[in-house]
Amino acid sequence: MRFNADDHQDQFSPIEGQQPFRIQAVTNEMTKSGFPTISVLFVIRDGKFRNRLHTERFIVEHDNPKTVEIAMGKLSMLSRAVGRPRWDDEHELEGLIGDAVFGLQKDNPQFCEVKRYVAEGGAKKAPASNPHRDEFHARSGGSPMPDGRPMPPPIDDKDIPF
Numbered sequence: 006m007r008f009n010a011d012d013h014q015d016q017f018s019p020i021e022g023q024q025p026f027r028i029q030a031v032t033n034e035m036t037k038s039g040f041p042t043i044s045v046l047f048v049i050r051d052g053k054f055r056n057r058l059h060t061e062r063f064i065v066e067h068d069n070p071k072t073v074e075i076a077m078g079k080l081s082m083l084s085r086a087v088g089r090p091r092w093d094d095e096h097e098l099e100g101l102i103g104d105a106v107f108g109l110q111k112d113n114p115q116f117c118e119v120k121r122y123v124a125e126g127g128a129k130k131a132p133a134s135n136p137h138r139d140e141f142h143a144r145s146g147g148s149p150m151p152d153g154r155p156m157p158p159p160i161d162d163k164d165i166p167f
Contacts, residue, residue, distance in 0.1 A: 044060060
């Protein structure tokens with residue numbers, strides 16, 4: 006067997022910095038305690054970590070309302086970063102692209118996590134070729150926002166996915 010350590014040095018190093026990603030899969034899972042989650046599998050699209058996978062889990066029900074509030078806030082940031090702030094089924098997120106800032110977990114520095122998602126208009130814009138984002142803006146109508154985008158339609162209780 007031939008082996009070159011240089012060919013394998015970054016396969017398990019934590020993903021760090023701002024990285025472009027594509028959502029490869031979205032699944033519904035349960036925590037060990039029996040609470041439902043939405044699990045999102047990302048694949049890094051470019052750069053040093055190209056083709057690396059990362060999974061984020063969003064707890065959608067829990068005894069502690071703060072846990073759900075944090076998860077829904079992160080899911081909201083993800084949805085906006087991929088240009089799909091409204092959806093009826095979590096599988097609609099599959100295949101969408103965006104950017105996220107990755108970093109080491111505070112309590113477990115051997116693992117990485119998404120620190121924040123870069124939404125359109127952030128430090129680095131999401132790629133312009135996102136058909137779902139473009140379709141949303143085309144359908145929303147209304148007066149344009151200061152940056153020229155149209156205003157999103159009003160949201161009521163039936164639009165909330167949980």
